[in-house]
Each structure stands twice: as structure tokens, then as C-alpha cells.
Amino acid sequence: AQSVSQHNHHVILSEAASLELGCNYSYGGTVNLFWYVQYPGQHLQLLLKYFSGDPLVKGIKGFEAEFIKSKFSFNLRKPSVQWSDTAEYFCAVNPRPNSGYALNFGKGTSLLVTP
């Protein structure tokens, strides 16, 4: 079945450590890619998105992601995490951007940043 895979379900980092969260998808053709974040007690918020163009996408709060088409990957990175980055992170794919608008989400990665 076609899917979105997030490799790490739980990640624990110390402040100032670098972060990389993996995301792979199995859809062919043109896709739209997203990373959403859910801070404790809050709703899902868009971190960044990729539709086309430069495969290195910069988002809010110092996050970036790189689309590698040959690897069907869209990994999220941040050079130096802060305690306030503690949250649940979801990768999402729209596999049919020209004809369907639903997002397919990964299972999420829970990030805990310790002081």
C-alpha cells in the first residue's frame, strides 16, 4: 500500500543538538510535501511545504527540509534545537495535487528536547 513513513517515533535530544527527522513516501509522480508540528496542547501548524522548485525548503523557526526525488524522501532538519521545539512532528504528502487534495500523514515523531 502507498504510504508515508517516518522512521523515528521518539527522539530525545539535548538543547543545541542537531536534528534530522526522516520521511519517506511511496507515491509516484508529482507530489506536494509538508511538515506539520503539534506543540503540547495546541493544534497542528504548518512548518514548511514543498510544491516545486528549489528542493531545499526553509520554514519557520529555523527548520528546513530537503526533497530528494530519487530517494522519495523529505527529511526535516534543524541545526540547533531548543527546549521549545519539544513537540510532535508529522510529515504529510498530497499524492495527487492536480486532482485530489487530501493529505496522507506519517505516524509522527515525538521530539523531546532536554535542557
Next chain:
Amino acid sequence: GAGVSQSPRYKVAKRGQDVALRCDPISGHVSLFWYQQALGQGPEFLTYFQNEAQLDKSGLPSDRFFAERPEGSVSTLKIQRTQQEDSAVYLCASSPHRGGQPQHFGDGTRLSIL
């Protein structure tokens, strides 16, 4: 500004009861989505509206699930004869674009079926 508003925030129902969940999208948003999020999982698509038209209901798990958006604004997700496996957080999202992206999410309704 005001975001997507969902009510109630929490709903407890006995198995077999009918429930109705409400979503107020951001004013003027054309696209509206419903997702179901089980514990420890990512959201799963249920249905999509463009204005009042339900263009995609392929994610509705059974005919017990019904959604409407009669005036192209507020939407209601109804679940009839609830079952324990319906327990989940139900998320609503809206977008100003016909293409539906990006989506702005509400806080969700946490539904517990006893």
C-alpha cells in the same frame, strides 16, 4: 485572527448513540477537510468539501459516517450508531484555496465511545 473552531472539544458517548461534531472554518475559506486521528497515529483523511460540494468522501470508513456543509461554511460530521473503534480525535482543516493547500487545522474533538 480567528482560526478553525471545533466543538465540542471533548465528547463521551455510549456505544450505539449518534454524535455530531461541528467545525467552523476560517471565514472565507473555500476548502474544508475532516480527518480522524487515532491514538499514536497520524491523521487519516475522511472527506473534503469545496464550498458546499462534497468532492471526496473516499476516506469515510463506513456508511455510519456522514458529513455536510450545506451553506459552504460550517460543517458537521455525524457518526451514527457509534462503536468503540470510532474513539479518536476528529480534526477539521480549512484552506482559502480550491487546491486545498496549505491546510489550517482546528484543535480537534476528542471522541470517546464507552
